[in-house]
Amino acid sequence: MCGIVGLFAKSSEIEESLGRHLGAMLEQMSDRGPDSAGVAVYRDPAPSGSSKLTLFSADPLQDWDALASELGQAFGGSPALETRSSHAVFVVDAEADEAEAWVRQAHPELRVMSAGQTIEIYKETGRPEEFVRRFALDDFHGTHALGHTRMATESRVTTEGSHPFSTGLDLCLVHNGSLSNHNRLREKLRREGVEFQTENDTEVAAGYLAWRLREGASLEQALVGCLDDLDGFYTFLVGTVDGFAVLRDPIACKPAVLAETDDWVAMGSEWRAISVLPGASEARAWEPAPGVVYAWERQKV
Amino acid sequence: MATEAREATGVEVVDLAVTPLRDLNQRLHDAAREGGPAHWRIVNPNGAHAVAAGLDAQIEVDVDGHVGYYCAGMNKLATVRVHGNASTGLAENIMSGRVLVHGNASQSAGATGRGGLVVVYGDASARCGISMKGVDIVVRGNVGHLSAFMAQTGRLLVCGHAGDALGDSIYEARLYVRGEVGSLGADCVEKEFREEHVDEVRTLLADAGIDDVHPEDFRRYGSARKLYNFSIDNASAY
Known part of the structure; x- marks a missing residue:
């Protein structure tokens, strides 16, 4: 079913x-x-030139704020972060595919649930x-x-x-x-x-x-x-x-x-x-x- | 509320927004055994499954709204009218009585039915009358693909069109279609539409209360009886 x-x-x-x-x-x-x-x-919708990522972590103690800082260092600005249970949504100053590729590379322990505007x-x-x-x-x-x-x-x-x-x-x-x-x-x-x-x-x-x-x-x-x-x-x-x-x-x-x-x-x-x-x-x-x-x-x- | 409704109109009203489905069906079954209201009205079904399933008494049940799977399944003697759409498996394995839907029915309406009458005043979707074994099914609109699949006995009357593979692997059921047939299934063929068949269609239409369709406008389909015994020439059809 x-x-x-x-x-x-x-x-x-x-x-x-x-x-x-x-x-x-x-x-x-x-x-x-x-x-x-x-x-x-x-x-x-994320503002033009930026994008949204939804990430999942199996670790209940996941430090999403630290990841936001890392994303800020990688792409500039201060990425907006909203957490919801085991998931977090980031608005990053980068194209969605770039941001997604960065997370996959830098944090293979995380899952990218979605990427886009x-x-x-x-x-x-x-x-x-x-x-x-x-x-x-x-x-x-x-x-x-x-x-x-x-x-x-x-x-x-x-x-x-x-x-x-x-x-x-x-x-x-x-x-x-x-x-x-x-x-x-x-x-x-x-x-x-x-x-x-x-x-x-x-x-x-x-x-x-x-x-x-x-x-x-x-x-x-x-x-x-x-x-x-x-x-x-x-x-x-x-x-x-x-x-x-x-x-x-x-x-x-x-x-x-x-x-x-x-x-x-x-x-x-x-x-x-x-x-x-x-x-x-x-x-x-x-x-x-x-x-x-x-x-x-x-x-x- | 229910008691007042019964006193005023003689109809027992059950509101599925407040009454659990099992309680409703238990009351309907008890009424069959012990006597009780002869006419029931069920409101707010909201797609619940198995509404008025397993009835076994000459009672009338009106359902106001859309019902879920297996409404009036295994029906015996009772008349069930749905004033809305019905989901999968309407009147599955109906034994006798009447199940009438003033809306559309989803797939497998009247499946395996052994007797009684199922009427869908809208469309019925795929596999209508699958493995029917004696039930009569009348559809005012169209039926979907694979209708009357492996149908054994009984009649399926379609006032509109039939989808692909009508009557696939059919045994002895008789199929009448007024409109187009998408395609015929394995071993299903068009047959001569003689006077006795016009009479049969006329009777079915009258039973279903459909008076704006001419019985002469139908065509008859049934089994070519080529799949009854294994033949190597038919290997691709098995």
């Missing part, structure tokens, strides 16, 4: 309370994924309702967000194996399902220079999307490529700087519901997740057809 949720704000009221609504959706999907939970939130990814093992409290999801405002509750089938229950997975700058992926050709595809992508941190199948799908995008494909082209190149079951929800996109495999065993009102667009594995949103009972709701990419982008809504 696994549960997926996504929420795209079309009104300032929903933007202001995005985290509260996302948390409520996530808790509804607790039964589908009690092993771990995670969210990607798009908010507070607006994205922040948080994920942890444990019950989703506990995650919602521990990461104070109620605090978040933002333009859109997606989340995942995991019931692991293909690999170990770890923070790194939790979703969302970063697929490049300001991009992420959550997945309900299981892929059967991930080992072979991982080897192929490694030869293309894509790095992997786990044995997780979803990370391979994320790496595949990152590779296709790097090679010049549009998001839609990269997703359509999944239909040919990925073998297995999946409902994917992909977060981008402007919105999100949904794709189900052609067999479509894994569930998905989409719903829209004047105030929001929402995606959930089940209606339960969407039912907690304001005005849900009046929402237009439908099931995405298999093998079809559905996308919402800020400028088009």
Whole structure:
């Protein structure tokens, strides 16, 4: 199993309370994924010329302030720091890929959860309702967000194996399902220079999307490529700087519901997740057809 | 509130926003054994799973809102009407009675059903009537891919279109589709639509309360019976 949720704000009221609504959706999907939970939130774009990194440390005594000083020395300025449980978000005076490369090099013990202008990814093992409290999801405002509750089938229950997975700058992926050709595809992508941190199948799908995008494909082209190149079951929800996109495999065993009102667009594995949103009972709701990419982008809504 | 509602209208109202689902289903099951209200109205289902599952009495249940997985599963005798959408496995293994959805149904509606009638007034998605064993299923809109997969007996009537691989590996169920069929599954073929089939469609439409569709407009599909016994020529279809 696994549960997926996504929420795209079309009104300032929903933007202001995005985290509260996302948390409520996530808790509804607790039964589908009690092993771990995670969210990607798009908010507070970093000023031009700077970028945002979300980092995870397994060390509860991690000295994030010291890292902020180091980042300041490396890139100048005084990087803004916000800690949230085992994660910290830095705004660094550097391009996102530069800053990410520096952290990977200088601090291999840390995990870069996300990098970009607006994205922040948080994920942890444990019950989703506990995650919602521990990461104070109620605090978040933002333009859109997606989340995942995991019931692991293909690999170990770890923070790194939790979703969302970063697929490049300001991009992420959550997945309900299981892929059967991930080992072979991982080897192929490694030869293309894509790095992997786990044995997780979803990370391979994320790496595949990152590779296709790097090679010049549009998001839609990269997703359509999944239909040919990925073998297995999946409902994917992909977060981008402007919105999100949904794709189900052609067999479509894994569930998905989409719903829209004047105030929001929402995606959930089940209606339960969407039912907690304001005005849900009046929402237009439908099931995405298999093998079809559905996308919402800020400028088009 | 519930008691007042019953006294005023004769309908027992249960609010799933305050009543645990197990309590509701237990009360419905007790009512079957011990007698009780003949008409129930369930409000605020909010996508809960297994709403009104396992009923075994001639009662009527109206559900106001969207339901989750396996609504009215294993239904016997009862009439369950959903005024909203239904998720996966609507009326799974229905034995008798009627399950009516005034909205859309997700995948595997009426799966393995052995009797009774399932009506979806909107669309039903993939695998509608998978492994059906005697149930009648009427869909006012479209059905998704792999509908009536391995269907054994019963009738599936689709007033709209059917997706790919309709009736894949079908046994003796009869399929009627008014619109386009994306593709036929292995061993499913179009068959002659004779007068007795028009009558059968007319009866099914009447049972479902659909009066704006002409029974003559359908086409009939069923088993070519080529996969019943192993034949090396069919190896690719197994």
